[in-house]
Amino acid sequence: MMNAIRFHRKGPPEVLQYEMIDRPVPGVGHVLCRVRATGVNYADVMKRAGDSYPIPVELPFIPGAEAVVEIVESGEGVDPGLIGQRAVVFPGASCYADYVVVPTNRVYRLPERLDDEQALALFGQGTTAGIMLRQSTRMAKGDVVLIQAAAGGVGLVAVQLAKAWGAGAVIGCASTPEKRALVKEYGADLVVDYNKPGWTEDVRAFTGGRGVDIVLEMTGGQIAEECFDLMAMFGRSVVFGSVSEQSWLLDTGRLAHRSLSVAGFWTRPHLDNPVLFESMLAEFADLIEEGKLKVHLGGRWPLSQAAKAHAAIESRTATGKQILVPDSVFS
Template sequence: MKAIVVNEPGPPEVLRLEEVEKPAPGTGEVLVKVALAGVNYADVGMRAGMMGGPHAMDLPYTPGFEVAGTVAAVGEGVEGVTEGDRVAAVLPSGGYAEYGVADAKSVVKVPEGVGFSDASALLVQGLTAYGVLHDSARVQQGDGVLVMAAGGGVGTLAVQLAKLAGAAPVIAVAGGREKLNLALSLGADHAFDYTGEGWIKDVMDATGGRGVDVALESVGGELGAGAYDCLAPLGRLVTFGAAGGEGLRPPDMWQLNMKGQTVSGYGGPWLRPGAAANAREAISGYLRSGDLKVVGGAAFPLEAASEAHRAIEGRRTTGKVLLRVD
C-alpha cells in the first residue's frame, strides 16, 4: 500500500510517499481503509523533531493519528464494529496511508448523515476544543471567553462551542482579516488581529476593562503572555499548545495570587475518565442538529503531505486540514 514515511526528522521534504506492507489488525484492533487523514500541528512538531519524550517517534514511521474511512477488517475480540462500518479513529501513528490500524476502543462510528470531513470533529481537534472549554476551563453561561488562534481547526470549533455553552462575549483573536471574518461568521462577538499592536487593549475594551473569564491559549511566547494579560480577576487560562514555537511563559505569581487567577494545562481527555466519550456524544449531537460547523480547510492529496505541512507552518490555513487518501 502507499504511505507517507519519515526516515529522519527535518523539513517537510522528509515526508516521502513509499510503498509499504499493508498492516493487519491484531487482537482488539480494527483495520481502517482511510478516506481522509487529519493533519495537525503536532504532526509538524514530530516531523521536525521538536517533540520528545512520549511524543518522540521511532524512525522510520508514518505520521498521522486521526483518520476517517471504512472498516476493512477487525481483529479478534472486537465487538460493536464490523466490516463496512463508516468510522473515525485515533491511531498512535500511521494515518497518512491507505490503511491504518486503530485500537477498537478509539474507533467511533460516524453518525448517519455526517460526512467523513465533518467526522474529524469527533477526533483530536474536537475533543481538544470541547475539553479545554468544559473539562479544564469549566466554562459557565455568561463567561467572557477569549479564543487565541481562532481561525485554526481547534479555534473554529472552540468559538462555536463557547457560544453553544452560553459564553458572552466570545472574543476571537487571529492573524489576518480572512481568519477574523471567519470567526465572526461562526458566532464570535468580537475579532481582533494579533499581528498588529493594540489587540490586548481591544480585548479589554470589549469587556469594559474587566477582562475575560476564560482564555484558551495555544500559541505561546509573547502572544500567550498577552492572553494572560487579558484575564479578569478569578479568570482561568488553559494552555494546550505552542504553535509559535515557544511555550507559555510563567505568569507573574504575585499577580496570579492577588487576582485569584488560574493557569492550567489541558493534558488530553485520557487523563479524565469518561471525558472523551462525553465530548464525542455532545459533538455528535451538535453535528446532527447542525449547530456545529466543521470548517473545511485545505485538502491535499496524500502525495502532497509536505505541502500540507508547509501550509500549516506558514499559518496559511484555516479550519481543518486534511489529506485525501482514496
C-alpha cells in the first residue's frame, strides 16, 4: 500500500483526496520508483479543474507529471543496475504518490551537483524555458526577449537563461508589485505590469520604438494580441499556455509584412530525447556554479496538502516552483 493524491471528479482544489491505495508493480520495461519530491505544474491544475487539457483524463486520476526518485525495483527486461539510482522521471501522471512506475525511456540521469528540488525546478520549467529559447525561437545574441508570467517557474528561469545566453535585453511581465520586484531581482532589464492600460508604450519607449524580437507567450486573449503588436521585424513568438483561458485569434495574413513567426511548444514531443534533457541539466548545473542561474522555490508542501499548492497556482499568487514531498519525510 501507499499514499497518493487522487481526484474522482473534476472541480476546485478540494477535490484532491489523500488516499491509501495499492502500490504499483513494475511490468516489462518499467521500474518502480520511490518518490523523493514531485513537481506541481499548471497542467495539473488544468487536468483537475476542467476539460481544457488536450489529453483526456480517466477518473480516478493521480496527477503529477514529473518527480525526483530513487529506483527500488526493476521489471522484466530492465537492467537491475538501475536499482538504487537517483533520477528524474516523467511518466506524465501518477507522481503525486509515495511510489510510481515509470518506463525506462522516461528516466533521466541527474548531475549529482543538483539537489532534488533544483532538479525538479530545472527539469520541468527550466528545460521548457531552454528549449523554447534555443529551438522554438532561435534566440540570438542581442535579441530583445519579452517573457510573460515572468515570476513563474518557467519565467524566472527564462529571464536568467536569456541573460546568460546573450540577450540584448530581457523584459519581464508580472501582475503584482511583489512579483515585479522578484523578476527584477532575477535579472530582467525592464519589468512591466501587463494588466495596466498602456503598458506596451513602456516597452516601446524602452526599445526606442523598435519592439521585441522574441515573445514567450502563455497568457492568451488581449495580452497575446498586444504582445504580437510589439514584435519587431523577423520577430518570433512561442505559445506555451493560456492562463487567461481566453482565445487569441490570429489573422495569419498579418505575419507576412513583418516576416513574423508564431510557434507552439509542448514538452511531451521532446521527452524521448534523453540526451537533450540530460545535457541541458548538466549545462544548468554549470550555470549555477558560475552564479548565472539560481532556482526560486516558491512553495514546498507535504503531499497531503496538494490542494493548497493547487490553490496557490490557480490564484496566481504563486511564484517559482511548487513542490510536494511525501509526508513521511517532509520537514
